[in-house]
Amino acid sequence: MQIDIDVLITWGGITKKVAKDTTIFFEGEEARGYYQIVSGSVRLCNENSDGKEFTQGLFFEGDSFGEPPLILSELYPCTAITMTDSVLIKLSREKFLLLMEEYPSIEKDLLKLFALRIYNKSVNIRSMMNTSPESRIMGFLSQYKKRTKGSNNNSPILIPFTRQQIANFTGLRVETVIRTLLKMSELNKVNIINRKLFY
Amino acid sequence: MQIDIDVLITWGGITKKVAKDTTIFFEGEEARGYYQIVSGSVRLCNENSDGKEFTQGLFFEGDSFGEPPLILSELYPCTAITMTDSVLIKLSREKFLLLMEEYPSIEKDLLKLFALRIYNKSVNIRSMMNTSPESRIMGFLSQYKKRTKGSNNNSPILIPFTRQQIANFTGLRVETVIRTLLKMSELNKVNIINRKLFY
DNA sequence: CGGTTCCTTGAGGATGATCAACGAGGGTGG
């Protein structure tokens, strides 16, 4: 989404600097407010029983996150953690609901945003479920590139994630990610220069 | 969701009887209209390159489906197929958008529906990604039961799906589903009576 | 009955996970 920051502040939104790897909310907590990223990045994730982490979604500058439980008055199904030093703006649940009443266009935007999330999830779940490690990774890479560069830019971009982060997102193990990326670079599907990954 | 059927008809919705296993729309087609199930059931699915099917979602009486691409003016990411003889009601894109303008409450409902879909997807993706066959199947069963019976009913219900359908939904193979269900029934996590599955 | 669909079982193979090291690079403090 992206509500204008001035509007958020006018309505009582509070900005906050947050260090890397800070937890914003925990899985199982009640949804307390609307969060939007002024700068930085956030991941939503679950911790598996065996301590392995699975990343459900990535969010960057301008993105909001954690709205569905807020609207449903549900508990958060994920934990939110900053991936870099970030500045977030938070608006309390009550104020957010008032704001939506006041500006129906926000509701419309949110509807489109949700539609897009469902749509993207559907596209991605396809590459993630039960298919080869390669197509899982490709799904992740193309999704990231699409979001970053817009739809059709063919020049490779640097993928700013560690192998471990890619593993967490694809549900694979680090070693598998490494070996698969190696194969993919041999086939020129990705480039690896100095251990940096380009796609 | 669930828009009142009389309202849909008043606005130009057309009901249609459809036999089992009929394709309502194909993956890659433009979204042409709003669909709601009067009776029967529908699945959204993808066909893998190797001919294997993956089921993305199940929809039953009263449910609408395929709205996100409609709102985004996108192509359908899935194919929709009836799972039983069904009666569907369809409203053209233009009329649906007009209807939404006229009744803001529909927009609100849709927003909540989308929020719920995202929320449920998030809960489920957790049990589906990279975990054991058992937890995948459990995820499927509990989701189905929750939708059918409401939240907390402990009495087992008949699961009206074939092993193959469960396999398509969980991304497993039929044989794995069968063997896993057998193990689960030995542990009393499910009941199998006369090849019928209860949970 | 005969056909169709679904369920079941067994054997074998492929592949990703696991475990255990080690290497490379970047930052920090002495």
Add this chain to the structure above:
DNA sequence: CCACCCTCGTTGATCATCCTCAAGGAACCG
């Protein structure tokens, strides 16, 4: 400037598990 540490990347060997392939059995329906 060097030694150390810490994170991240990499490699190899072994293992567990799910998929694959093949065959047959049970239930249902005309």
